[in-house]
Amino acid sequence: xxxxxxxxxxxxxxxSQVSIAVHDGDPRRFSASIDLSETDWPLDAIVVxxxxxxxxxxxKRIECGTISRLIAPQDSPLDGITGRNVFFSLKVIDRTExxxxxxxxxxxxxxxxxxxxxxVGRRGLLPVEAVSxxxxxWRIDFREQDVFLLVNQDVxxxxxRMRSDPRIYSIVYPExxxxxxxxxxDENIDLDEDDDRWQALWLRFGRTFHQTRDNxxxxxxxxxxxxxxxxxxxxxxxTHGLMDRFAIALQGADGSDE
Numbered sequence: 001x002x003x004x005x006x007x008x009x010x011x012x013x014x015x016s017q018v019s020i021a022v023h024d025g026d027p028r029r030f031s032a033s034i035d036l037s038e039t040d041w042p043l044d045a046i047v048v049x050x051x052x053x054x055x056x057x058x059x060k061r062i063e064c065g066t067i068s069r070l071i072a073p074q075d076s077p078l079d080g081i082t083g084r085n086v087f088f089s090l091k092v093i094d095r096t097e098x099x100x101x102x103x104x105x106x107x108x109x110x111x112x113x114x115x116x117x118x119x120v121g122r123r124g125l126l127p128v129e130a131v132s133x134x135x136x137x138w139r140i141d142f143r144e145q146d147v148f149l150l151v152n153q154d155v156x157x158x159x160x161r162m163r164s165d166p167r168i169y170s171i172v173y174p175e176x177x178x179x180x181x182x183x184x185x186d187e188n189i190d191l192d193e194d195d196d197r198w199q200a201l202w203l204r205f206g207r208t209f210h211q212t213r214d215n216x217x218x219x220x221x222x223x224x225x226x227x228x229x230x231x232x233x234x235x236x237x238x239t240h241g242l243m244d245r246f247a248i249a250l251q252g253a254d255g256s257d258e
Contacts, residue, residue: 013106024115027079043068053083054148055131108145130159166245209235
């Protein structure tokens with residue numbers, strides 16, 4: 001069970017202080033390099049790494065000792081973490097209180113080195129993950145650290161076609177944008193901050209497609225919120241010519257001009 005944590009007064013840990021490699025296997029394994037030598041947290045504060053993946057509620061939690069005696073994971077198993085989009089969080093926790101207090105964190109850490117079973121590289125705006133969805137074709141997975149587009153793994157090549165086939169992405173992505181922007185606005189974050197949370201990234205993305213580049217309205221103003229989102233969706237569709245691409249692709253698939 002994940003222990004309760006009081007996050008009041010937490011500080012961000014620069015992602016440059018953590019690097020992670022994921023190695024193929026059954027289960028996969030990971031190693032981490034952590035440098036917290038220039039921090040001023042209590043020497044007995046606990047350091048924890050949590051591993052997660054898109055489409056699964058599972059969290060793999062590994063304790064890495066304390067600030068004074070840090071033991072970075074080496075070849076640690078990722079049992080229960082099965083998706084290709086694996087991401088990590090690093091937390092520094094003060095456990096001198098009844099409810100542990102979160103002193104510092106770095107979230108949405110992506111592996112800088114992987115094998116064939118894992119996505120590598122920088123964070124994308126909307127990672128796509130193939131998972132078991134029954135008779136559902138796609139679903140949005142909102143996480144604290146990120147938002148993912150889940151697609152049904154039983155439809156051949158759907159994750160690749162979701163990015164490249166206009167007969168699919170022209171229909172799906174406008175609705176994805178509506179839902180994600182609505183959720184992001186409801187979080188009431190401050191876009192003026194230097195923030196890399198998914199809500200801020202998506203709202204900045206939306207602003208680039210808005211007709212007058214306006215910031216999103218307050219969540220309480222439902223009419224303004226819906227109007228802003230629709231302008232963004234219209235701008236996105238127009239910029240990428242979604243209707244034209246869909247029609248051309250459909251015509252090619254049908255082999256006719258009708």
